[in-house]
Amino acid sequence: MKVVLAYSGGLDTSIILKWLIEEYGAEVIAFTADIGQGDEVEEAREKALATGASKAIALDLREEFVRDFVFPMFRAAPLYEGYYLLGTSIARPLIAKYLVQIAEQEGAEAISHGATGKGNDQVRFEVSAYALKPDIKVIAPWREWAFTGRTEMIDFAEKHGIPVVQTHAKPYSMDANMLHVSYEGGILEDPWAEPPADMFLFTRNPEEAPDEPEYVEIEFENGDAVAVNGERLSPAALLTRLNEIAGRHGVGRVDLVENRFVGMKSRGVYETPGGTLLYHGRRAVESLTLDREALHLCDQLSPKYAEIVYNGFWFSPEREALQALFDEVARSVTGTARLKLYKGGVTVAGRKSPVSLYDQKLVSFDEEGGYDQHDAEGFIKLNALRLKARARAQKG
Missing domain, CATH: 3.90.1260.10 (Argininosuccinate synthetase, chain A, domain 2)
Structure with missing residues (x-):
């Protein structure tokens, strides 16, 4: 079996690469999307080959990421639950697009990712992949293997000589791109x-x-x-x-x-x-x-x-x-x-703005600007009609 793995070089995907080889007997092609990680991209590519990947592909997608994903999203001024500017969310469909594309080019039967079974990214990767290639096979190791958490994974990495950034003292995970x-x-x-x-x-x-x-x-x-x-x-x-x-x-x-x-x-x-x-x-x-x-x-x-x-x-x-x-x-x-x-x-x-709708004369308290303040009287009365009717009804 040939599998294209979305590979970051971090703890999860480094172990997944080895796990796919051992558990599936797979030939693993590691794909790293350069969406602003800097030197980490080439380091990840080299690390993938050292960990057993048959091929390691790194693509510079920075301009496409901002032009075709970040900018269109920002036209909607989106905030998830009032705060989150969707930095991770918007990167996943781009990565999924190239996972599918590389799988087709390399003749791979499946794609894989490092998203956990409790997180949102598994949905983002897989829904996007199915939307682009309905018959693609997806391998999600976090939903299959016996590891119960990253602490066990750090131990596994140390045992097998896989270098990782996370440690027991600093076990939080990070995901970086140009947006966040x-x-x-x-x-x-x-x-x-x-x-x-x-x-x-x-x-x-x-x-x-x-x-x-x-x-x-x-x-x-x-x-x-x-x-x-x-x-x-x-x-x-x-x-x-x-x-x-x-x-x-x-x-x-x-x-x-x-x-x-x-x-x-x-x-x-x-x-x-x-x-x-x-x-x-x-x-x-x-x-x-x-x-x-x-x-x-x-x-x-x-x-x-x-x-x-x-x-x-x-x-x-x-x-x-x-x-x-x-x-x-x-x-x-x-x-x-x-x-x-x-x-x-x-x-x-x-x-x-050269196309501003703001009219300083119209809004000014010091100039009439073509606005007849007497017009507001009828406007107010018309808008108050239903409230007056409701008040009368409530008073019997």
């Missing part, structure tokens, strides 16, 4: 415990951030960010730049207890520095350029969109239908947002 870093498990499973100060990779401790605020300007065209501080950049380069700027000010940390799709609550800690700036910057420009009802409709549908992506249904008709709506509305989101960063916080300091 996620941390879960181990000492983070206690929702009362504060995350270790030395855990974070993308962001400086806000308490140690610069004592002077920094301003950053993000320019948007048709819903997508195209420039930072006047410099036009590719999607991946732009997100990298925003990560650097926001990271040094400690912007983008989130610590939440979320509801997993599989039915349990989970504590996750996330860093999304550049994505946090994109979110707030886009909302600032939207406030100028979107019609009231279009904006309110998007605000109603955005949580549903976030839930769809979180649950793993990127390649679904409901996500595609909502995407068409958000893409259409996004055509009006053109302008520049100025954000102020300070000690972990981000505030909107200004916004402008």
